Amino acid sequence: MERRTAKILRGVAAALVFATAAFHLWWGFRRSVIYLMAADQWLATGMPPDPRPFFFVAFAAVLLAGPYFVTRGVVSLRNAYVAGTVLLCASIAAWVFWHTTGHGAFLVDGFSAPAAGGGGHHSGDTNAVILVLSHYVTEPVESAIKTIELAGVAIFVTLLWKDPAIVPKDRSEGMEAGEVSEN
Numbered sequence: 001m002e003r004r005t006a007k008i009l010r011g012v013a014a015a016l017v018f019a020t021a022a023f024h025l026w027w028g029f030r031r032s033v034i035y036l037m038a039a040d041q042w043l044a045t046g047m048p049p050d051p052r053p054f055f056f057v058a059f060a061a062v063l064l065a066g067p068y069f070v071t072r073g074v075v076s077l078r079n080a081y082v083a084g085t086v087l088l089c090a091s092i093a094a095w096v097f098w099h100t101t102g103h104g105a106f107l108v109d110g111f112s113a114p115a116a117g118g119g120g121h122h123s124g125d126t127n128a129v130i131l132v133l134s135h136y137v138t139e140p141v142e143s144a145i146k147t148i149e150l151a152g153v154a155i156f157v158t159l160l161w162k163d164p165a166i167v168p169k170d171r172s173e174g175m176e177a178g179e180v181s182e183n
Contacts (some may be wrong), residue, residue: 009159009163010163014067051130055094083157084153088156092153099131
């Protein structure tokens with residue numbers, strides 16, 4: 001991979017990380033503030049609030065810290081690519097987990113997710129893949145963010161494998177020689 005291409009991909013990856021962080025911060029911050037203002041009420045009733053706003057704010061802070069630490073030389077590019085891949089995959093996995101477990105129904109005894117279309121949102125006969133795909137198709141903002149995260153994962157993996165700034169010299173020379181001999 002050319003250095004210029006790697007530099008462009010790094011910029012695109014950073015933009016995707018910022019977009020993901022911005023969404024999570026936008027969605028989570030105001031809800032976190034509201035839940036904290038009502039903490040005495042939900043602590044008294046014993047019913048926990050939706051934990052996602054707090055996780056979203058923390059997740060956004062970690063995502064925003066990544067590029068900052070890379071530009072300051074605290075974190076290497078290789079570690080940043082690995083961390084970016086892991087964090088974005090974790091976000092996707094958490095989204096799938098949330099939807100396949102009935103939107104937090106596991107947090108409160110006796111609670112079940114609201115019905116959607118009469119048959120119940122998360123019934124035992126609903127395939128998890130179909131359930132997640134239905135959320136992906138019917139929730140345009142969620143699908144956009146998950147698509148951004150998937151693109152980020154693809155770019156991070158590509159950079160981890162091909163970025164000349166982190167690929168050992170002998171491996172990159174071998175790849176170039178292989179490319180020349182194939183042509």
